[in-house]
Amino acid sequence: MAELEDESGARRSHTFMVMAGIGLDAEMAESTSAIAKKHLGWFAYVTPIARSVIANKLFHLDYRIDGGRVRSTRAHTVIVGNCGTLTGNMLLIPAAIIDDGLLDVVMMRPTGRFGWARIGTRLTLQGLARRSPLSRRLLQQTPDLHALAYVQGTRFEARFDAPHLIELDGDSFGHITRVRVSVRPGALHVRVAAETNSVEKGTAARQRPSRL
Numbered sequence: 001m002a003e004l005e006d007e008s009g010a011r012r013s014h015t016f017m018v019m020a021g022i023g024l025d026a027e028m029a030e031s032t033s034a035i036a037k038k039h040l041g042w043f044a045y046v047t048p049i050a051r052s053v054i055a056n057k058l059f060h061l062d063y064r065i066d067g068g069r070v071r072s073t074r075a076h077t078v079i080v081g082n083c084g085t086l087t088g089n090m091l092l093i094p095a096a097i098i099d100d101g102l103l104d105v106v107m108m109r110p111t112g113r114f115g116w117a118r119i120g121t122r123l124t125l126q127g128l129a130r131r132s133p134l135s136r137r138l139l140q141q142t143p144d145l146h147a148l149a150y151v152q153g154t155r156f157e158a159r160f161d162a163p164h165l166i167e168l169d170g171d172s173f174g175h176i177t178r179v180r181v182s183v184r185p186g187a188l189h190v191r192v193a194a195e196t197n198s199v200e201k202g203t204a205a206r207q208r209p210s211r212l
Helices: 024-032 034-055 112-129 133-141
Strands: 002-005 011-014 021-024 059-065 071-075 075-082 103-109 148-153 155-168 173-184 189-193 207-211
Touching: 002 155, 021 173, 059 148, 059 173, 071 103, 148 155
Parallel strands: none
Antiparallel strands: 002 011, 002 173, 021 075, 021 155, 059 071, 059 155, 075 103, 103 148, 155 173, 189 207
């Protein structure tokens, strides 16, 4: 659940399934047309990504996790994920598990172009780590990256000094000054086919409910 507040104090709530993003993620959703996404796929995001990286504008936010103490930081992009893989099969949040009842938050805080280079290298390593035991061991020995800060919990709250765009599951939801994102474990009912005998025996697949 994403509870949003704009500059006028108006509040609204929305549900989403995958990711909420403020910063680059939201700018991509706002500036990339549906036609471009359909026909170009991941390449439709190249121009807005390049524009945002070159500008490298960081914003101030105060945030807290699960009602803990308020922390302050500057970030280029904040993403709250229920799962951790981006379009193009890029692994952004390695610890995210879709049914663990937790939200995973990543804050991108690059300092100039070298900071973006480090982020790009780390994301590449994280993607390779899923395929190779050697890559996983190398990644575990790599020190934490200041430009990529990760936090985890069941509720994330943030306040911004100026209005910023937010996206939910790839759709823009306008400018906000406050956001509260929380998770509802087990709220989604999924129906999957049960194991069946061979088609030749004519056994019909029964449906059994599952919960995430």
